[in-house]
Amino acid sequence: xxxxxKAKVYRKANTNRTINQMVLFPCTPLELYNMxxxxxxxxxxxxxxxxxxxxxxxxxxxxDGWIEGKNLELVPGKKxxxxxxxxxxxxxxxxxxxxxxxxxKNGSKLIFTQKEVPKxxxxxxxxxxxxxxxxxxxxxxxx
Numbered sequence: 225x226x227x228x229x230k231a232k233v234y235r236k237a238n239t240n241r242t243i244n245q246m247v248l249f250p251c252t253p254l255e256l257y258n259m260x261x262x263x264x265x266x267x268x269x270x271x272x273x274x275x276x277x278x279x280x281x282x283x284x285x286x287x288d289g290w291i292e293g294k295n296l297e298l299v300p301g302k303k304x305x306x307x308x309x310x311x312x313x314x315x316x317x318x319x320x321x322x323x324x325x326x327x328x329k330n331g332s333k334l335i336f337t338q339k340e341v342p343k344x345x346x347x348x349x350x351x352x353x354x355x356x357x358x359x360x361x362x363x364x365x366x367x
Contacts, residue, residue, distance in 0.1 A: 240343060249361065252301070272288045281294065307319070321338045
């Protein structure tokens, strides 16, 4: 009886990454939510133009159009889920960003997750959230 050849299975290596961050802020969960979802507040802390729809399925841009995406789930003061992409990402590639807000004794805890980040941008984006969002949001709160 002839020996059966095993079919070769080729699997594309997962080239996408997930970023997880936890950040504490001296404000309420609703204030954090509004900083991210209100176009004027977002523009103020980033010092760049932002246009953000307040509806689920609504689109947004930030950092003068460098970031674009779409709202998937919005629960004021509790949760934001969005598609996100940077202008230099592969065409049509979006990540999924989740912001979850939790009240704390002296403010709020933000649990942040970004899935499907292109591997080549992982470290830059992880650092970018700290430098261009969390630090700038804190600085605006201190004004």
